[in-house]
Amino acid sequence: MFKRKNVENHSEMRKIQYSGKSSFTLALPKKWVINQKLKAGDQLSVTTDGTNNLILSSEKKKTYVKKQTNILLDETSEKGHIERKIIATYISGYNQIHIRSKHKRMTPQQRSIIKKLVRDKLVGTEIIEDSNLIISIQVILDPSELNIENTLRRMSVITQGMHGDIIYAIKKHDIEMCKEIIRTDDDVDRFGLYVIRQLRFSLENDNSLELANSVDKIYCLGYRMIAKSLERIADHASLMGQQLMSLNKPLPKSILVQLDEFSEFSRGNLEKSMRALVNKDYKLADKVVTTCLEAPKKELKILNSDFKMTKDQDACVVSILEHIRRVSDYSADIGEVVLNLTIDENLKKQ
Missing domain, CATH: 1.20.58.220 (Phosphate transport system protein phou homolog 2; domain 2)
Structure with a gap:
C-alpha cells in the first residue's frame, strides 16, 4: 500500500495515495499508532507549524513530561553559584528541583539564598519542602496557563x-x-x-x-x-x-x-x-x-x-x-x- 524508506532519525518516507474522487490518504506507522493507544475511528489533530510541516497528535497526547532533578551543594557553594544553577534548571524546564548538601546539612545562609531567589526571581514556583537537609522547589504554573x-x-x-x-x-x-x-x-x-x-x-x-x-x-x-x-x-x-x-x-x-x-x-x-x-x-x-x-x-x-x-x-x-x-x-x-x-x-x- 505504501513505500517506506528508513533513515537514521527514525523518520519515514510514505507515498500519498489517491482515494475516491477528491481525497488523499497517507498510511500511519503501525508502531506509532500502537504507542499512542489509538484505534480505528479515533480522531487526530492536524496542525501546520508555520514552516509547511504537518504535526499529527492525538487528544491523549496533549500533555508534557514533568521533569525533576537534584542539585548538590558544597559547604563552600557561594551565592552566585547557587543562583545560577537553580535558574539554569528552572529555564531548562524542570518542574521539581530538589536541593541538598553533600555534607547532609545546608548552611542557614544557603537556605536563605535559595528562598529569596524563589521569591524574587522564579515565576510560578513554590517551596514545598524546607529543612536543613533539603529544599524542594515545585513549579506549579502549567506552561499552557500563561500566554x-x-x-x-x-x-x-x-x-x-x-x-x-x-x-x-x-x-x-x-x-x-x-x-x-x-x-x-x-x-x-x-x-x-x-x-x-x-x-x-x-x-x-x-x-x-x-x-x-x-x-x-x-x-x-x-x-x-x-x-x-x-x-x-x-x-x-x-x-x-x-x-x-x-x-x-x-x-x-x-x-x-x-x-x-x-x-x-x-x-x-x-x-x-x-x-x-x-x-x-x-x-x-x-x-x-x-x-x-x-x-x-x-x-x-x-x-x-x-x-x-x-x-x-x-x-x-x-x-x-x-x-x-x-x-x-x-x-x-x-x-x-x-x-x-x-x-x-x-x-x-x-
Missing part, C-alpha cells in the same frame, strides 16, 4: 511605568521612589526568565502546538529578543534611579521639561512597538523604527542647550539622556523583530 505574548505585554507595562516613575522621581528628587523603581526591576527579570522557560518548552515538545497558548516555533527567536530588549529597558530605568540617589542637589527646573518630553517620546515608541507586536502590524512597526531614528537628534539638541548646572548635575543629565535614548534604540529593535515576523503576510498583501 507568552501576555507576559511580554506585562513586562512592557511594568517597564513603561518604571520610566514614567523615574521622571517623576527626578522632578521631585524622590529617593524613596528611586528605591522602589530599582526593586521593580526584579519583576521584569522574573518574567524574562519565565519567557525563556516557556520558549524552551515550545522548542523541546513536539506536541507543544497542541497545548493552549503555546508558541509557534517560528516566533521563538523573535520573542526571546524582545524579552531581552524589555529587560534592558528596565535596567536603564533602574540605573537612572541609582544615579539620582547619588546626586546631592535636585536638577534645575529648566532641564526637567525637556527630560520629560524626551522620555515621553521614547516611552511612546516602546508602546507602539509592542502594539505592533500584538497586532502583527508591519506598517506600524516600520513607522516606529523610522521614528526612533530621531532620538539621537533630540538627545543632542538637549545636550547643546545652555543650562547652569554643577559638574555632578551635568554628568547626571548626560547619563539620563543616554538612558532615555536607549529606550528608543531598544524599541527600534523590537520593531525590527516585528518586521521580520510579519514580512510574509505583508508581501501577500502587496
Whole structure:
C-alpha cells in the first residue's frame, strides 16, 4: 500500500495515495499508532507549524513530561553559584528541583539564598519542602496557563511605568521612589526568565502546538529578543534611579521639561512597538523604527542647550539622556523583530 524508506532519525518516507474522487490518504506507522493507544475511528489533530510541516497528535497526547532533578551543594557553594544553577534548571524546564548538601546539612545562609531567589526571581514556583537537609522547589504554573505574548505585554507595562516613575522621581528628587523603581526591576527579570522557560518548552515538545497558548516555533527567536530588549529597558530605568540617589542637589527646573518630553517620546515608541507586536502590524512597526531614528537628534539638541548646572548635575543629565535614548534604540529593535515576523503576510498583501 505504501513505500517506506528508513533513515537514521527514525523518520519515514510514505507515498500519498489517491482515494475516491477528491481525497488523499497517507498510511500511519503501525508502531506509532500502537504507542499512542489509538484505534480505528479515533480522531487526530492536524496542525501546520508555520514552516509547511504537518504535526499529527492525538487528544491523549496533549500533555508534557514533568521533569525533576537534584542539585548538590558544597559547604563552600557561594551565592552566585547557587543562583545560577537553580535558574539554569528552572529555564531548562524542570518542574521539581530538589536541593541538598553533600555534607547532609545546608548552611542557614544557603537556605536563605535559595528562598529569596524563589521569591524574587522564579515565576510560578513554590517551596514545598524546607529543612536543613533539603529544599524542594515545585513549579506549579502549567506552561499552557500563561500566554507568552501576555507576559511580554506585562513586562512592557511594568517597564513603561518604571520610566514614567523615574521622571517623576527626578522632578521631585524622590529617593524613596528611586528605591522602589530599582526593586521593580526584579519583576521584569522574573518574567524574562519565565519567557525563556516557556520558549524552551515550545522548542523541546513536539506536541507543544497542541497545548493552549503555546508558541509557534517560528516566533521563538523573535520573542526571546524582545524579552531581552524589555529587560534592558528596565535596567536603564533602574540605573537612572541609582544615579539620582547619588546626586546631592535636585536638577534645575529648566532641564526637567525637556527630560520629560524626551522620555515621553521614547516611552511612546516602546508602546507602539509592542502594539505592533500584538497586532502583527508591519506598517506600524516600520513607522516606529523610522521614528526612533530621531532620538539621537533630540538627545543632542538637549545636550547643546545652555543650562547652569554643577559638574555632578551635568554628568547626571548626560547619563539620563543616554538612558532615555536607549529606550528608543531598544524599541527600534523590537520593531525590527516585528518586521521580520510579519514580512510574509505583508508581501501577500502587496
